[in-house]
Every structure is written in structure tokens, then in C-alpha cells.
Amino acid sequence: xxxxxxxxxxxxxxxxxxxxxxxxxxxxxxxxxxxxxxxxxxxxxxxxxxxxxxxxxxxxxxxxxxxxxxxxxxxxxxxxxxxxxxxxxxxxxxxxxxxxxxxxxxxxxxxxxxxxxxxxxxxxxxxxxxxxxxxxxxxxxxxxxxxxxxxxxxxxxxxxxxxxxxxxxxxxxxxxxxxxxxxxxxxxxxxxxxxxxxxxxxxxxxxxxxxxxxxxxxxxxxxxxxxxxxxxxxxxxxxxxx
Amino acid sequence: xxxxxxxxxxxxxxxxxxxxxxxxxxxxxxxxxxxxxxxxxxxxxxxxxxxxxxxxxxxxxxxxxxxxxxxxxxxxxxxxxxxxxxxxxxx
Numbered sequence: 455x456x457x458x459x460x461x462x463x464x465x466x467x468x469x470x471x472x473x474x475x476x477x478x479x480x481x482x483x484x485x486x487x488x489x490x491x492x493x494x495x496x497x498x499x500x501x502x503x504x505x506x507x508x509x510x511x512x513x514x515x516x517x518x519x520x521x522x523x524x525x526x527x528x529x530x531x532x533x534x535x536x537x538x539x540x541x542x543x544x545x546x547x548x549x550x551x552x553x554x555x556x557x558x559x560x561x562x563x564x565x566x567x568x569x570x571x572x573x574x575x576x577x578x579x580x581x582x583x584x585x586x587x588x589x590x591x592x593x594x595x596x597x598x599x600x601x602x603x604x605x606x607x608x609x610x611x612x613x614x615x616x617x618x619x620x621x622x623x624x625x626x627x628x629x630x631x632x633x634x635x636x637x638x639x640x641x642x643x644x645x646x647x648x649x650x651x652x653x654x655x656x657x658x659x660x661x662x663x664x665x666x667x668x669x670x671x672x673x674x675x676x677x678x679x680x681x682x683x684x685x686x687x688x689x690x691x692x693x694x695x696x
Numbered sequence: 697x698x699x700x701x702x703x704x705x706x707x708x709x710x711x712x713x714x715x716x717x718x719x720x721x722x723x724x725x726x727x728x729x730x731x732x733x734x735x736x737x738x739x740x741x742x743x744x745x746x747x748x749x750x751x752x753x754x755x756x757x758x759x760x761x762x763x764x765x766x767x768x769x770x771x772x773x774x775x776x777x778x779x780x781x782x783x784x785x786x787x
Contacts, residue, residue: 500739503718552753555746556717 464601466594467643468687472518473666474511474613474633483670487511497573504556506536508615508631509566513573515635521609522576526637529596530567530582530611531589534627536560537615567611579605589614590660591678593636594646594685601640611635612662632662634669644688651682700729705778713774716751717744729775737773745771752777758784 473486481488494502494510496517505513512530521528540561543553559565564582571580579600585592593610600608613633621627637643651657657679658664667673668687676685702710702724710724713733717740731737734745748771752758758781760767770780 499720500741503720552750554750556743559743 464598464640466597466601466646467639467641468636468646468669469607469639469643470519470637471669472515472635473662473669474508474515474631475663475666476507476511476630476632481670485669486666487514497569501569501573504560505566505569506539506615508536508613508633509560509569511631511633512566512611512613512635513570515611515633516567516570516609517574519609519635519637521570521578522574524607525576525578527579527600527605527608528567528570528576528581528611529593529600529608530564530580530613531585531593531596532563532582532613532615533584533587533589534615534617535563535584536565537631538618541618541621587659588678588680590665590676591680591683594678597638601638606641607637607639609635609637612665614662628661628663632666634662634665636665636669644690647686647688648683651677651684653682657682702727702729702774703778705781706774709774709777709781712751712755713738713748716747727774729778730773733771733773733777748777752781756781756784 471485473483474492475481475486475488476490478486478488491507492510492514494505494514497505497510497513502510516522516528520526539557543557543561546553560569563584564580567580567582570576581596583589583592583596589612593612597608597610611633613631614628615631616629617627657677660676660678664673664676668676671689674686677683678685706729707724710727713719713727714722714724722738727738734740749760749762752760760770770776
């Protein structure tokens with residue numbers, strides 16, 4: 455990964471965001487959906503049936519942020535993808551049963567943005583990222599890349615979901631799924647400030663709920679390990695609820 | 697509500713289709729035995745066809761040859777699917 459900061463004068467500005475924290479009882483922020491089964495009513499039922507709650511949440515957030523209405527490129531970073539699906543297929547193979555074609559078709563890492571693209575006729579560039587725990591830093595780098603490539607805005611989605619218990623080593627998987635979507639611009643919104651981190655060891659594992667806390671100003675900074683950086687977010691303009 | 701009444705086998709296959717394909721907002725009675733399952737009728741797609749093939753194998757022990765021209769006929773409607781199950785039971 456390149457050294458921090460990326461070799462560019464570009465800056466990231468946050469225009470808007472949405473979060474999904476199923477079951478959370480502590481938020482009344484209108485940008486955060488706490489439902490266990492997001493509606494995603496804009497997706498036709500015949501496509502929606504194949505989406506997990508996480509998939510529905512991501513598609514709902516992309517729709518709310520104007521991805522298809524405004525043709526904005528999408529990045530989706532996730533360490534474990536859509537949770538159980540690919541791993542459950544391994545169990546099925548191990549027991550000698552046939553693998554579900556529908557589940558197989560949606561077990562790839564870019565399945566959710568693929569369904570979003572099909573359902574909404576949204577044909578802007580889309581990419582899926584896995585970065586072994588460094589997803590948030592990778593998302594910011596990729597977002598800067600899209601902006602450097604001339605895109606005025608990009609929507610960066612970060613999600614994670616639980617794994618089957620036997621795969622849940624140490625702290626690599628969450629207990630519940632969660633997701634956050636950030637609409638970045640190259641010039642409008644709240645600026646993200648980055649500064650090199652003195653001690654890479656001080657970096658933390660950044661999860662979607664932690665990003666949501668940061669967006670809600672319940673934590674002042676996020677620290678990434680690769681590259682070792684500290685990220686702070688400009689305060690919202692007065693009168694704007696962020 | 698289907699325009700033509702379902703036989704018990706058709707009803708059981710309709711239940712299998714809804715459960716296997718995770719169809720939302722569709723009840724067993726909604727599947728007309730004579731209406732097309734794919735495209736214009738129920739609106740199933742090619743992945744559903746593969747999924748149904750797997751379900752027929754699992755629940756009824758029916759193995760379909762993926763290259764067979766007859767598959768189009770077997771999967772045309774609930775009634776044809778029931779006829780396939782009946783025919784394979786008899787053999």
C-alpha cells in the first residue's frame with residue numbers, strides 16, 4: 455500500500471452518510487436504520503428475495519444516498535462479505551449435498567452491489583474490496599483514486615457480518631452485522647483531515663459501528679494501521695444535523 | 697388465487713417452489729397450475745431453474761439431464777412439473 459498520504463492534492467469531503475445498526479437501542483439519528491430486516495422496497499421483490507438483511511441494508515443506503523439517481527460510483531469494502539453464505543456452502547459440499555445455485559451466485563464479494571446495479575439500472579463503476587481488517591483505510595484510498603480519476607463523487611460502503619462460530623477466531627468477526635455508507639466529494643461537505651500516526655501500534659481495528667460513532671461525533675478520530683494515519687472529521691456546519 | 701384448481705401434488709410442489717426459491721408475498725394458491733413458471737407467468741429466472749432442479753432431486757429423487765430439451769417442457773408450468781413427478785414415480 456502506498457505511503458500516507460496518497461500522492462495527490464485531492465481531499466475527501468463527506469457530503470452525507472447512512473448507517474445500519476440492527477437491534478441498536480441507543481440511537482435516534484435519522485441516518486441510522488436499526489431494523490433487523492431493512493425494507494429495501496425500491497428493489498423488485500423477485501430480486502430482493504435473494505438479499506440477506508445486510509444486502510437489503512446496503513441497497514437501501516445506496517438508494518437513500520442517491521447512488522442511482524445521480525449515477526455515483528460505488529465502492530463496497532467488507533472483510534467477510536455476506537457472512538455465512540460462502541462458508542455454509544462448504545458444509546453442504548462436505549455433507550455431499552448439492553450446492554444451492556442461487557446462494558452460490560450470491561456468494562461472491564461483489565454480489566450486493568451487483569444486485570443493486572441490476573435492480574436500479576445503475577451502471578456507474580462499482581468495486582468490492584476485502585483487505586484483511588484494513589478495509590476502512592482501503593476504502594479511503596480507493597475513494598481518492600476514483601476522485602483523482604475525475605469522478606466528482608463516490609459512495610464508499612463498509613460492512614461486516616458474523617461468521618459461523620467455528621470460524622470466529624479471536625476478535626476477527628463481529629457478533630452482529632452492521633454497515634455504513636459514506637458519500638464523498640472532492641470539494642463539498644465536511645473535510646476529512648489525516649495526519650501520520652506516530653505509533654502504528656496505536657492503530658485500532660476499524661469496524662462499521664466505530665465509523666458510525668465517529669460520524670456521530672461520539673469519538674473524535676479513527677486510526678488506521680496501514681497506512682498509519684489518524685483521521686478526523688470537520689464539524690458539521692451549524693444548523694446541519696450530522 | 698389461481699384460476700385452475702391445484703391437485704394435492706401440485707399444491708405440494710407449489711409449497712416446495714415458494715420455500716426453495718424464497719418467494720416473497722406469494723401463497724401456494726397464487727400459483728396457477730397452468731400458468732408459465734418462467735418469464736411472463738410467475739417470473740422465475742434461470743438460477744431458479746437450477747434451484748428447482750436441485751429441489752426435485754432432493755425431495756423427489758428426480759435427476760434431470762441438464763442438456764435435455766425436455767426440461768423446457770417439464771418446467772413450463774406447475775402442472776407439467778407434477779406430470780414429471782407422477783411419471784418418474786411410476787417408473
